[in-house]
Amino acid sequence: MNATLESSTHSAAALPSTGGRAHQRPRSERLASQGVRFSKRKARMRGLALAVLPPLFGLALLVLAWHIIALRNPGIPTPRVTWDEALRLFSDPFYRKGPNDQGIGWNILASLKRVAVGFGMAAAAGIPLGFLIGRFKFLAGMFNPVISLLKPVSPLAWLPIGLLVFKAADPAAIWSIFICSIWPMIINTAAGVRRVPQDYMNVARVLNLSEWKVFTKILLPSVLPYMLTGVRLAIGTAWLVIVAAEMLTGGVGIGFWVWDEWNNLNVPHIIVAIGVIGVVGLVLEQALVALARSFTYEETGS
Numbered sequence: 001m002n003a004t005l006e007s008s009t010h011s012a013a014a015l016p017s018t019g020g021r022a023h024q025r026p027r028s029e030r031l032a033s034q035g036v037r038f039s040k041r042k043a044r045m046r047g048l049a050l051a052v053l054p055p056l057f058g059l060a061l062l063v064l065a066w067h068i069i070a071l072r073n074p075g076i077p078t079p080r081v082t083w084d085e086a087l088r089l090f091s092d093p094f095y096r097k098g099p100n101d102q103g104i105g106w107n108i109l110a111s112l113k114r115v116a117v118g119f120g121m122a123a124a125a126g127i128p129l130g131f132l133i134g135r136f137k138f139l140a141g142m143f144n145p146v147i148s149l150l151k152p153v154s155p156l157a158w159l160p161i162g163l164l165v166f167k168a169a170d171p172a173a174i175w176s177i178f179i180c181s182i183w184p185m186i187i188n189t190a191a192g193v194r195r196v197p198q199d200y201m202n203v204a205r206v207l208n209l210s211e212w213k214v215f216t217k218i219l220l221p222s223v224l225p226y227m228l229t230g231v232r233l234a235i236g237t238a239w240l241v242i243v244a245a246e247m248l249t250g251g252v253g254i255g256f257w258v259w260d261e262w263n264n265l266n267v268p269h270i271i272v273a274i275g276v277i278g279v280v281g282l283v284l285e286q287a288l289v290a291l292a293r294s295f296t297y298e299e300t301g302s
Contacts, residue, residue: 077268085268086275099252100260107257108276111242114170114253118177119238125178126185126234127227131219133186134193147186155180155241159248169249176245177238184233192226193219228292235288239281 063079070078077085093105133140158179162172196219204214246255254273261269 075267077271082268082271086272089269089272102252104254104257104273104276107252107254108280110252111239111246111254112280114174114246115177115235115238115242118174118242119181119235121174122178122181122234122238123185123231126182126230127189130186130189130227130230131193131215131223134190134223135219140190143186147183151183151187155237156244156248159245163249169251173242173245173249173253176241180241181234181238184237185227185230188230188233189223189227192223195226196222225292228288232285232288232292235284236281239277239284243277 066076067079070076089104093103095103096106129143133143155176159172159176162175163169166172166175200218200222201214204218209217242253243255243258246253247259250256250259254277258270258273261267261273
């Protein structure tokens, strides 16, 4: 009985204090929730800073090194001089004053056109061949030695063969792009087919699926990330090769434009072209990286 009275006494004594703190609990929860939001905002700002500041510092360091070298070597233009020339070039990038005197915009488009044709032909031939090599051991044994033999050959070594066969500079440049772009797509696609889980193929065999069903329902979804990796590597190689090929073949193109500016000893234009080549290559690669990420499936924890 006494224990019951003491318990009720303690409960009655606790009630006023609880009632006195009833207005403080929502305030503490509100402060805690605000603290959580602040920490998330701080984390987002930190992530943004880590994503933006390092590239800016890297570019600033590059420009500083360039400026120091330009001050010690009068033949190299300073960043300010090159920037002024870039503004002048891009104020009218699509002028035409003759077949060999066109704006930098037309030269970039001409190079991109050659890359698109050669790269498209390589994809049309290389991706199906990669599927066949990865799917059938006989074809893998037949083509693997040929690929291992030809893949290390420099793409520019194929340019004379293209000139000999096609008798024209433009198809020869496209041929060089084709021959250098096809290997990454064949190799990565075949590697993706070989890494398809054997359980999937066993199920397809039990269900007696046709080869077309195996391709569309099993191989293609599984191999797509590998295939897009090969495409990304190939586009970078193709853009690299077209600049060198155009220097040798002439005509309209960013590579020929660089060589023509060198003959005119216009070094600021050469540096501008180097920057343009880098930016275009970066845009092409990042576009394909984004495409590959959209088709890449990652396992998530439950």
